[in-house]
Each structure stands twice: as structure tokens, then as C-alpha cells.
Amino acid sequence: MKKRFLICFMAATFLLSGCGSLAGRHNIDSGFAYIESHDYDSAMESFTAAEEKGEDACLIHRGKGIVYVATGDYQAAADELMASLHADEGIVDDMDFDTNYYLAEAYYKLGEYNKAKEVYDAILGLRSKDGNAFYLRGVCELASGNHDGAYSDFTKAISLNAKDYSMIIMIYKSLNEYGYNDEAVNILQTAMDNGSAFMTNYEKGQISFYLGNNAEAQSYLEAARSERDQEKEPVILMLGQTGEKQGDYNYAISVYKTYLSENPASALIYNQLGMCQIKQGDYSAAIQSFQSGIDVGDQAYIKALRLNQITAYEYKGEFDTAKSLMDAYLQDYPSDEEAERENIFLSTR
Structure with missing residues (x-):
């Protein structure tokens, strides 16, 4: 059997x-x-x-x-x-x-x-209404060059999960990545047009963000972060990104710091804060943000935080410290080829 x-x-x-x-x-x-x-x-x-x-x-x-x-x-x-x-x-x-x-x-x-x-x-032969399988098969179709097959699968996935806006956004990202921007935008706009009456503020904020309606996205996300039953971290992450998208890193940093003052155990938000500080050229602050994220001990983000901290030291010109941290990183992640190439660069400084 x-x-x-x-x-x-x-x-x-x-x-x-x-x-x-x-x-x-x-x-x-x-x-x-x-x-x-x-x-x-x-x-x-x-x-x-x-x-x-x-x-x-x-x-x-x-x-x-x-x-x-x-x-x-x-x-x-x-x-x-x-x-x-x-x-x-x-x-x-x-x-x-x-x-x-x-x-x-x-x-x-x-x-x-x-x-x-x-x-x-x-x-799908055993579970003919598995929308997730249709979506993922569509991703494979896109990767293998079969646009029509992908679009058909994506359409079926949406018909089975019309209110799964996270999946719809992933479909948008997949189509956009492969150059089908008009189709991608149309899928998002249709979702907004058909679902705005019962979407949450966070869902409206997400779709507005990807549609490029930044002011609307901020308005919805600001409303969402004050809602009692709404998970706050993803709202804060996207709200800050509305600022980053416009180059307003002061706004993004303010959003992240306000959240962290009340929720200091968010390695993800520390990482995003540090990335904003790098873009502002405040490398010392970025190093501290990444270290605070590392100190949280969330294994899901440790690797990214350590690499980003190394990058901040490098930008700051502290190549010996960056090299030392990279050596320790490669001991823990010896198969990271990209980090190994960076290590070779640091060895020449």
C-alpha cells in the first residue's frame, strides 16, 4: 500500500x-x-x-x-x-x-x-481543493517558464481561498518577480475591490503598500497597530517599511524604536532598525541594534543579525573586528558560501 x-x-x-x-x-x-x-x-x-x-x-x-x-x-x-x-x-x-x-x-x-x-x-490528485498546492505548483510553473500554467494555478488558488490575502500577496510577488507586473497589480486590485468591506486594517494596509498607495497604507496600518486583537509585530514591520520606501528613515526608526520600548524581545524589529541606521550612515547605532537583537536569543534571526552586524563594522572601517566576528560566524555556519567570499575580502583589508 x-x-x-x-x-x-x-x-x-x-x-x-x-x-x-x-x-x-x-x-x-x-x-x-x-x-x-x-x-x-x-x-x-x-x-x-x-x-x-x-x-x-x-x-x-x-x-x-x-x-x-x-x-x-x-x-x-x-x-x-x-x-x-x-x-x-x-x-x-x-x-x-x-x-x-x-x-x-x-x-x-x-x-x-x-x-x-x-x-x-x-x-491535488488526492486533495483537489488544496489551494496551497495550486499556488505552489504555480510558482514552479513560473520558474520553469510556463506562464499560462502558472496563471491558471494562481487563479484556481485564489478561487479556493479568496480571503487568504497573504497568499494573494505572495502570488503578486511571484508574478512581479518574473516581469508580469500588470497581472500582479490586477490581482491585488481585484482583491481590494472585492474584499475591502470585510478586510482587516492590516490586510488593507498590506495590499495598499504593494499597490504603491503609501499614504493609504500608513493610514490603515496606523489604525491596525492600535487594535487590541491585532498581532503587532508584522504591522510595525510594514508600517516602518512605508517610511523606508519613501526614504524617510527617521519615521521608520521612530516606529521601530517606539515598538521596541514596549516590546524589547523582538529580534526581527531590532534587525530592521539596524538596517535603517546603516542606510543613514549611523553605523555605531546599527551595531548596537544588531547586538540587542542577538541578545534576544531568537534563533530564527541570529544568523542575519550577526551578518548584518559584521557589515556595519565593515562600513564603519573596523575591519579587524569585522574579520574576527566573521571567523566566529563561519565556525558556526561553515557552509555559508557568500559569507566565505566576504571573509576573503576582509582578509585583504
């Missing part, structure tokens, strides 16, 4: 379900907890320990595959995710779909668009 499934079905929401019993998987559970906190080194250590203890092979391969996707080793990810599917002898469940979404992402990142499309074809 499962082998036939693999042949015809070659998936992201569930980290643990299915794939064997719940007993005897302490290290696996730890590994997935580390994934949730973006601590991928510890996650991999846990999955290695799980192998040594003879825990569930399906979940171990799945966990390793997710780690490899997150850290950019896409061939290893594809190998591990395929191994997970082969090791799963249970019935087809949500976790199988989820694993295959990761597999398709790995293929896409490898540039193997046809393999990725085959995954989405199979998903």
Missing part, C-alpha cells in the same frame, strides 16, 4: 503525527522541539541520538529532512524526506502530505521544478 502511494504520490502544518507509536521517542520529541525554536544543531543531535536508541526511523528521517530544508542542504533534505516516506508503513495521513510539501520545497530549491510539480500534481 505505502509503496504504491510513493510511486503515485511522490507536503506545512503538522510536525508530529503518525509514523509509528508514541512510545520510545524521547529524542525525536526533543528534536522537533528544537526545530520549533530554530535550534537546528541541537535538533540534529537529538535525531542522531534517536537513531542510536532505535527510535522511529520514519520520524527521524522526517526530522532530519526538515532540518536540512531549514539550513539549505536541499539534496540531503530530499534524500531524508524520501527515506521517511519509504519508512512509513501506516495509512496516508496529514503528516504524509506535510512531508511531501517539504519534499517539493527541496526539489524547488534544487531547481528540479518538474519533480516539484509532480509532488503537487499528486497532492
Whole structure:
């Protein structure tokens, strides 16, 4: 049964379900907890320990595959995710779909668009109203040069999820990236025209931002950040970007600093603040902002914050400090080829 499934079905929401019993998987559970906190080194250590203890092979391969996707080793990810599917002898469940979404992402990142499309074809063969699969298959179609196929998939995805404005914005970005700006704008404008009566202020602000209506975007986003039930960080990020878009970095910096004064544990906003300060030429302030973000300890942003801090030291002319920090960075992220090239540059200063 499962082998036939693999042949015809070659998936992201569930980290643990299915794939064997719940007993005897302490290290696996730890590994997935580390994934949730973006601590991928510890996650991999846990999955290695799980192998040594003879825990569930399906979940171990799945966990390793997710780690490899997150850290950019896409061939290893594809190998591990395929191994997970082969090791799963249970019935087809949500976790199988989820694993295959990761597999398709790995293929896409490898540039193997046809393999990725085959995954989405199979998903849609079993879940014909999976709007996410239509959207992602459309992205693959665009990447492989099939505009008409992509547009058809995007249209279907929107028809299934007409109020999923995050997805609609991603479709806009994909079309815009490949030069189909008129179509991209039309999709956003149609969403605004059809949905403005029931959109949130944040959703209206997002779409106005990408439509280039900056004043409207600021108005909606300012309203959204005062709403009690609205998640504030994404609102603040986009509100600040309305200022950045116009070159008004003082406004953006004010927005970010005001938020951080009340929410000092936001590594993302510290990073954005530091980038604005770099653009203003205030490299010392940027260095401090990046350090404050690093001190938050959010593993999802540590890598970017460290690289940006190195860049700020470089702009400031403190090349010895930049080189020292880069050496430490490459010890932690030895496969970062772009950083390695930058390190070679610093070595010549």
C-alpha cells in the first residue's frame, strides 16, 4: 500500500503525527522541539541520538529532512524526506502530505521544478481543493517558464481561498518577480475591490503598500497597530517599511524604536532598525541594534543579525573586528558560501 502511494504520490502544518507509536521517542520529541525554536544543531543531535536508541526511523528521517530544508542542504533534505516516506508503513495521513510539501520545497530549491510539480500534481490528485498546492505548483510553473500554467494555478488558488490575502500577496510577488507586473497589480486590485468591506486594517494596509498607495497604507496600518486583537509585530514591520520606501528613515526608526520600548524581545524589529541606521550612515547605532537583537536569543534571526552586524563594522572601517566576528560566524555556519567570499575580502583589508 505505502509503496504504491510513493510511486503515485511522490507536503506545512503538522510536525508530529503518525509514523509509528508514541512510545520510545524521547529524542525525536526533543528534536522537533528544537526545530520549533530554530535550534537546528541541537535538533540534529537529538535525531542522531534517536537513531542510536532505535527510535522511529520514519520520524527521524522526517526530522532530519526538515532540518536540512531549514539550513539549505536541499539534496540531503530530499534524500531524508524520501527515506521517511519509504519508512512509513501506516495509512496516508496529514503528516504524509506535510512531508511531501517539504519534499517539493527541496526539489524547488534544487531547481528540479518538474519533480516539484509532480509532488503537487499528486497532492491535488488526492486533495483537489488544496489551494496551497495550486499556488505552489504555480510558482514552479513560473520558474520553469510556463506562464499560462502558472496563471491558471494562481487563479484556481485564489478561487479556493479568496480571503487568504497573504497568499494573494505572495502570488503578486511571484508574478512581479518574473516581469508580469500588470497581472500582479490586477490581482491585488481585484482583491481590494472585492474584499475591502470585510478586510482587516492590516490586510488593507498590506495590499495598499504593494499597490504603491503609501499614504493609504500608513493610514490603515496606523489604525491596525492600535487594535487590541491585532498581532503587532508584522504591522510595525510594514508600517516602518512605508517610511523606508519613501526614504524617510527617521519615521521608520521612530516606529521601530517606539515598538521596541514596549516590546524589547523582538529580534526581527531590532534587525530592521539596524538596517535603517546603516542606510543613514549611523553605523555605531546599527551595531548596537544588531547586538540587542542577538541578545534576544531568537534563533530564527541570529544568523542575519550577526551578518548584518559584521557589515556595519565593515562600513564603519573596523575591519579587524569585522574579520574576527566573521571567523566566529563561519565556525558556526561553515557552509555559508557568500559569507566565505566576504571573509576573503576582509582578509585583504
